[in-house]
Amino acid sequence: xxxxxxxxxxxxxxxxxxxxxxxxxxxxxxxxxxxxxxxxxxxxxxxxxxxxxxxxxxxxxxxxxxxxxxxxxxxxxxxxxxxxxxxxxxxxxxxxxxxxxxxxxxxxxxxxxxxxxxxxxxxxxxxxxxxxxxxxxxxxxxxxxxxxxxxxxxxxxxxxxxxxxxxxxxxxxxxxxxxxxxxxxxxxxxxxxxxxxxxxxxxxxxxxxxxxxxxxxxxxxxxxxxxxxxxxxxxxxxxxxxxxxxxxxxxxxxxxxxxxxxxxxxxxxxxxxxxxxxxxxxxxxxxxxxxxxxxxxxxxxxxxxxxxxxxxxxxxxxxxxxxxxxxxxxxxxxxxxxxxxxxxxxxxxxxxxxxxxxxxxxxxxxxxxxxxxxxxxxxxxxxxxxxxxxxxxxxxxxxxxxxxxxxxxxxxxxxxxxxxxxxxxxxxxxxxxxxxxxxxxxxxxxxxxxxxxxxxxxxxxxxxxxxxxxxxxxxxxxxxxxxxxxxxxxxxxxxxxxxxxxxxxxxxxxxxxxxxxxxxxxxxxxxxxxxxxxxxxxxx
Numbered sequence: 001x002x003x004x005x006x007x008x009x010x011x012x013x014x015x016x017x018x019x020x021x022x023x024x025x026x027x028x029x030x031x032x033x034x035x036x037x038x039x040x041x042x043x044x045x046x047x048x049x050x051x052x053x054x055x056x057x058x059x060x061x062x063x064x065x066x067x068x069x070x071x072x073x074x075x076x077x078x079x080x081x082x083x084x085x086x087x088x089x090x091x092x093x094x095x096x097x098x099x100x101x102x103x104x105x106x107x108x109x110x111x112x113x114x115x116x117x118x119x120x121x122x123x124x125x126x127x128x129x130x131x132x133x134x135x136x137x138x139x140x141x142x143x144x145x146x147x148x149x150x151x152x153x154x155x156x157x158x159x160x161x162x163x164x165x166x167x168x169x170x171x172x173x174x175x176x177x178x179x180x181x182x183x184x185x186x187x188x189x190x191x192x193x194x195x196x197x198x199x200x201x202x203x204x205x206x207x208x209x210x211x212x213x214x215x216x217x218x219x220x221x222x223x224x225x226x227x228x229x230x231x232x233x234x235x236x237x238x239x240x241x242x243x244x245x246x247x248x249x250x251x252x253x254x255x256x257x258x259x260x261x262x263x264x265x266x267x268x269x270x271x272x273x274x275x276x277x278x279x280x281x282x283x284x285x286x287x288x289x290x291x292x293x294x295x296x297x298x299x300x301x302x303x304x305x306x307x308x309x310x311x312x313x314x315x316x317x318x319x320x321x322x323x324x325x326x327x328x329x330x331x332x333x334x335x336x337x338x339x340x341x342x343x344x345x346x347x348x349x350x351x352x353x354x355x356x357x358x359x360x361x362x363x364x365x366x367x368x369x370x371x372x373x374x375x376x377x378x379x380x381x382x383x384x385x386x387x388x389x390x391x392x393x394x395x396x397x398x399x400x401x402x403x404x405x406x407x408x409x410x411x412x413x414x415x416x417x418x419x420x421x422x423x424x425x426x427x428x429x430x431x432x433x434x435x436x437x438x439x440x441x442x443x444x445x446x447x448x449x450x451x452x453x454x455x456x457x458x459x460x461x462x463x464x465x466x467x468x469x470x471x472x473x474x475x476x477x478x479x480x481x482x483x484x485x486x487x488x489x490x491x492x493x494x495x496x497x498x499x500x501x502x503x504x505x506x507x508x509x510x511x512x513x514x515x516x517x518x519x520x521x522x523x524x525x526x527x528x529x530x531x532x533x534x535x536x537x538x539x540x
């Protein structure tokens with residue numbers, strides 16, 4: 001590896017590593033782009049650029065607002081036949097997609113790296129997450145969606161069945177930072193539930209989303225069921241919300257509020273995974289070596305461009321020095337790289353706007369007295385939008401980096417003496433998406449986790465343990481969002497529940513049954529006796 005003055009080393013090219021320019025020329029060919037964009041409506045074109053080089057990868061169709069209603073019309077027409085298929089048949093498409101994804105993972109990891117600039121291991125995280133979701137819903141969708149029997153108003157006399165119906169056409173607005181996981185990963189349960197989809201991926205990372213669509217079609221999804229419209233968020237996003245039967249959105253809190261308002265005005269549901277300013281707590285009894293290694297993953301995966309990454313690090317004062325020695329050393333040793341192969345520990349920011357935000361947050365903090373323990377500078381020698389993994393000490397309230405989401409490879413360190421104070425400080429934010437707690441005492445960790453105002457909490461792990469546990473719900477509290485992905489909630493949100501109750505033998509009203517005659521008063525006496533009996537028999 002090579003060193004730059006006081007900076008992070010660059011990773012040497014590993015066996016099989018290729019340059020972004022070479023892969024773009026050999027793989028992102030006009031034939032590939034034509035195949036991926038087949039059926040995608042657009043009145044114009046927009047260029048996709050690679051942050052690894054700053055150069056254009058391809059031109060893709062760009063929609064205007066007038067193109068969106070047609071996409072929904074085509075999706076609605078296709079959805080009826082798709083919903084009519086047995087749920088096991090729909091789920092089987094997900095299982096075939098799972099196999100195709102793993103078979104062709106090198107292709108999509110190339111696209112993810114080219115479009116986002118992230119390291120290959122972080123691109124693989126997306127493959128892993130989507131494969132797990134495909135397997136889970138491919139196996140569990142029939143159980144989640146099947147008819148459920150419930151106890152009726154009068155046990156045995158009232159037969160109650162809960163049915164699940166697809167909402168219709170889901171409108172999905174997906175971000176650029178995890179273009180496979182946050183497009184296909186959220187689409188899979190919607191399809192299994194019998195919905196069609198109109199998706200607006202971010203223009204910057206549309207090739208990855210289109211690749212996933214093409215693989216789903218290869219797995220057996222009717223092409224018209226998954227519509228894609230590409231274009232500027234402020235123009236196309238509101239049109240998606242205006243026509244969808246349900247909205248799935250991942251992005252900023254500010255935009256999420258606008259999406260929620262638009263959905264509420266139409267009385268349609270929405271799930272929103274929004275921003276985070278996520279804390280990590282290192283307790284006095286933590287294994288500092290493991291915690292330091294975990295903090296690197298927590299803060300710098302995908303160059304920190306991850307809603308569930310850690311930006312606030314609270315360390316007990318008794319282990320702070322030992323922890324920081326290890327954390328700083330590991331951070332300074334991280335290898336930057338712009339090749340498409342395993343080896344680099346961190347890749348690039350996605351573009352100029354993210355680089356400007358990261359630079360501004362760090363420079364403002366330093367100007368107000370914060371100290372840079374590692375990183376703190378851009379690395380144009382590696383690529384146009386590279387920035388070193390950065391640790392800040394001495395960050396105080398009033399600094400932008402203290403309160404606002406940076407969404408880059410920057411973490412601030414805070415020392416604490418009392419665990420109650422650490423929990424209070426961790427909760428002192430409008431966000432509540434993810435948290436991490438490090439200690440050797442699992443019971444203690446779970447007690448603290450229960451006090452953290454966060455949708456997911458990982459113990460002795462950064463974020464993957466909770467996010468990867470797809471049978472459990474994942475989402476945010478407070479300004480970090482509404483609704484959940486994964487588990488039962490992750491698929492049932494794409495359905496409308498229907499209760500069908502069949503009354504037998506006697507009505508729920510004054511009645512006559514053979515020689516028995518119950519007028520209003522008699523009916524009340526009869527029912528009161530029944531209610532007391534049901535409680536005594538512990539009916540629920």
